[in-house]
Amino acid sequence: MAEGENFLEELELIRLSQAGNLDALEQLLSNYEKAIYNLTFRYFGNHHDASDVGQEAMIRIFQKISDFNGKSSFKTWLYRVVTNLCLDELRHRKNKSTSLDEMKEIGYEPTSGFANPEELAENAERNQMIQEILMQLSEEHRTILILKDIEGMEYLEIAQIIGCNMGTVKSRLNRAREAFRKKLINQPKYNNLIERRVQA
Amino acid sequence: MNCKQVQKAIAQLDQDDSISLTMQEHLDHCSDCQAVYEEFSRVSSCLSQLPKIEPTAEFSAAWKDRLRQEALKPTKTKQGFWSLITTPIMKPAYAMTLAAIFAVLITGIFITKINNFNQDPGNVALQLEEGATYELKIVDVGPRNKYVQKVIRNFRSVSEGGIVFSQREGAEDWAVFKGLTPEQLQGLKHDLEYVGAKVEIKKEQ
Numbered sequence: 323m324a325e326g327e328n329f330l331e332e333l334e335l336i337r338l339s340q341a342g343n344l345d346a347l348e349q350l351l352s353n354y355e356k357a358i359y360n361l362t363f364r365y366f367g368n369h370h371d372a373s374d375v376g377q378e379a380m381i382r383i384f385q386k387i388s389d390f391n392g393k394s395s396f397k398t399w400l401y402r403v404v405t406n407l408c409l410d411e412l413r414h415r416k417n418k419s420t421s422l423d424e425m426k427e428i429g430y431e432p433t434s435g436f437a438n439p440e441e442l443a444e445n446a447e448r449n450q451m452i453q454e455i456l457m458q459l460s461e462e463h464r465t466i467l468i469l470k471d472i473e474g475m476e477y478l479e480i481a482q483i484i485g486c487n488m489g490t491v492k493s494r495l496n497r498a499r500e501a502f503r504k505k506l507i508n509q510p511k512y513n514n515l516i517e518r519r520v521q522a
Numbered sequence: 523m524n525c526k527q528v529q530k531a532i533a534q535l536d537q538d539d540s541i542s543l544t545m546q547e548h549l550d551h552c553s554d555c556q557a558v559y560e561e562f563s564r565v566s567s568c569l570s571q572l573p574k575i576e577p578t579a580e581f582s583a584a585w586k587d588r589l590r591q592e593a594l595k596p597t598k599t600k601q602g603f604w605s606l607i608t609t610p611i612m613k614p615a616y617a618m619t620l621a622a623i624f625a626v627l628i629t630g631i632f633i634t635k636i637n638n639f640n641q642d643p644g645n646v647a648l649q650l651e652e653g654a655t656y657e658l659k660i661v662d663v664g665p666r667n668k669y670v671q672k673v674i675r676n677f678r679s680v681s682e683g684g685i686v687f688s689q690r691e692g693a694e695d696w697a698v699f700k701g702l703t704p705e706q707l708q709g710l711k712h713d714l715e716y717v718g719a720k721v722e723i724k725k726e727q
Contacts, residue, residue: 471569
């Protein structure tokens with residue numbers, strides 16, 4: 323189906339959803355199911371939480387769909403709702419101050435996040451390391467890296483999602499990448515990977 | 523471009539961005555910035571090359587099920603006050619009820635005001651006699667002490683002869699004016715009450 327037709331179909335689904343049509347809402351959200359799951363996974367780093375928060379996100383969208391007014395794209399609006407929900411949940415958990423060991427006890431398994439367990443060992447190891455570093459970053463830095471570098475969103479879209487101007491997005495991204503880089507080069511695993519590549 | 527400017531620009535580069543000529547010239551001659559550039563390129567590619575996560579098998583069914591359950595819950599009406607009276611079907615009923623409540627409230631306020639006016643001891647003195655003199659006592663300064671002081675000063679500066687004014691700080695009768703003519707009394711009472719003070723009036727013998 324052409325992009326224009328998709329857009330019109332989405333508009334119609336949004337209109338029907340706002341009128342209370344649950345089938346239309348289900349169809350609309352099914353188109354974003356994977357995106358929502360990926361977003362929640364990057365925030366929490368495991369399937370258990372990604373699924374729980376992802377389900378909450380669907381309910382939140384259902385409750386707020388009538389607030390969508392078309393000032394931004396539906397995708398941007400939806401990402402804002404999901405991002406805010408993830409940040410709320412992270413702040414809620416911060417008070418509990420969960421250690422990495424405790425997280426593992428409740429099912430935190432970064433390696434289990436990747437679709438194919440037979441992926442090349444090096445890629446799996448690298449991906450796990452990146453996810454772990456992401457989890458160590460502040461909410462602010464994590465959000466900007468997820469939206470810009472992982473999801474590949476535009477500066478304007480990110481500004482609309484996190485509710486600040488584009489200048490702030492750029493400077494925040496700058497600091498987030500710097501924080502990520504510092505953590506990355508301090509990882510023994512990272513240095514091993516680089517060495518292995520050089521040897522290869 | 524100096525190292526600081528180059529490193530700031532490097533941190534803002536996107537995966538597909540090409541670097542400017544001046545930046546390239548700097549990188550060709552600066553090994554520190556070249557190293558930072560390579561690190562950031564790695565960071566960027568690490569993040570952008572992360573694989574997409576496949577939702578668990580249960581996820582799709584789980585959220586759809588929860589959505590259906592949520593839809594069955596009684597909805598909290600988000601209708602505002604104005605939407606109630608502007609809804610065509612509800613309009614006459616709500617408008618009439620509203621009008622009735624409004625009328626009762628206005629009548630109540632009006633009756634209360636009349637009663638208060640009649641019961642106010644200060645208002646007894648408003649039946650003023652020509653040639654008599656009156657005493658006015660400030661029994662409560664109210665919240666705007668400064669303004670009350672200002673009214674008193676202003677009154678004393680324009681009033682002439684025959685007025686005895688006593689002020690005892692801390693005492694219950696904070697300020698008392700004696701020997702006021704009916705005109706003076708009316709003016710002073712009005713000004714004091716206007717700035718929030720409560721006064722008592724009595725006719726002098």
